[in-house]
Amino acid sequence: MPDAPVILRHADILAPGECAALTRAALSPARPALHGHDFFELAWVQNGRVRHHLPDGREDLAEGSVICAGPGHLHGLQGRGEHALVVSVTLHPDLVTDLARRHPDLAGRLFWSGAAAPVRLTRDSRQMAELNRAALRLERGRRDALGAEAFLLPIICGLTEEEAPLPAQAPVWLARACAAARDPAVFQEGAAGFARAAGKAHPHVSRSMRRFLDMSPSDWINAQRMDYAARRLTGSADSLAEIAAECGVPNLSHFHKLFREAHGQTPQRFRRARQRDVVQP
Template sequence: MQRPPVILSHADILAPGACAALTRAALTPARPALHGHDFYELAWVQNGRVRHHLPEGREDLVEGDVIFAGPKHLHGLQGRGADALLVSVTLHPALIADLGARHPALAGRLFWADAPAPLRLRRDSRQMAELNRAALRLERGRRDALGAEAFLLPLLCALTEETAPLPAEAPDWLARACAASRAPDVFHDGASGFARVAGKAHPHVSRSMRRFLDMSPSDWINAQRMDYAARRLTGSADSLSEIAAECGVPNLSHFHKLFRQAHGETPQRFRRARQRDVVQPG
């Protein structure tokens, strides 16, 4: 007879008055039993590969994968190889409830999504460096609500900007692909890059995008390209041709057309206005 899963309690992990606790764990290759918890957990692969066991199957995680697990989720984590290192942050349920109440933009997303399994998102090397610096500050600093929010809010803000507001019935792979496609190495390759990170055939990806987001993969990718282009135009002195090539749109005429559609003005006007106003406000 199968034993019921162990349910971990935040009272056994968090110190009195603490809202967060950070753990670094070298995972063994032994197959784990599924467990649950009454708290929220943010975890990411720091090194190596990790197998994530779920009631309905399993998935392989690699460096840069981040998971958001809630109280109703059962899962287990297994190292794949000798160097599997996982960073896990235990978050008090009252902290997450309070953040959700104060920030309506979080509704239906991340910890506040009504998902049957932990949400998995992808961070690139730069984003992982930022996350690890924030984790180090949390590890060395205060663990109360203020310290926990200082760690968590920048990440939540970035992710809510990056992730599409998908309906609850949308598949997890689509949410992960939408998040991953914010990275230049994905959107540079256009719709084929989106299909690659989705791990699905292009026709299936297109049908799903139409159903859940009412747009094509190319529409989504071009939006990510133009968002990236706007940041580069404001924050660098690189030429339009360099930025367009980074975006995967080397044809400058087409780049101009996409940018005007997205931002309502030419790239040159956009850059002049923002860089001037930063240096010398009118």
């Protein structure tokens, strides 16, 4: 019979009065034993590649992958190659429970999803920079309830804006694929990238998307592409051709069509309006 998993306790990690603690860990390539904890954990892959072991399988995480784990989740992290680095934030259970009480819209999402496995999302390079700045402020600042909440709330706001609006009965693999499809490395491949992230046959993925989201994998992928394009148009001076290629839509005519359907105006007009508003609020 296998050994019972180790359960980590927040009382052993958080000092009296603390509601958050941040650690940076270089991961070993050795396969880890699964562990659980009585607290909530926000963790992200800072560098390299990581294998995330779960009771029912495993998944590979790239730089920018974020996981939200809670009490009852069993998992383990393994480095894949050199320089695998993970940042982990231990969050007091009372802090996270109180946030849900004060913000009912969080029910069924992130830490409060009720899913059998940790929720996973993906941050792009700009969002990772914001996350790391927040982590640095937490390390240097207060870690009581006020400091922990000041760290966590902006992150939660950003994550919930991009979390897949899936019903509770949707399979975990579909939620993970929807989150993974926000990564340019995935959406550049189109529907094939979505199916690969799901780890399921394309027909099964398409049927599940229709059932739970009333859209096709291509619809979801194109929505992520156009969200990314909007951010790039606002925050850079790169050409439309460069941005379209990054989105996996090198045909500019098709890129214009998708963008207008998503945002109601041409990419050029969208860029002029947003960049002007930044300079002249």
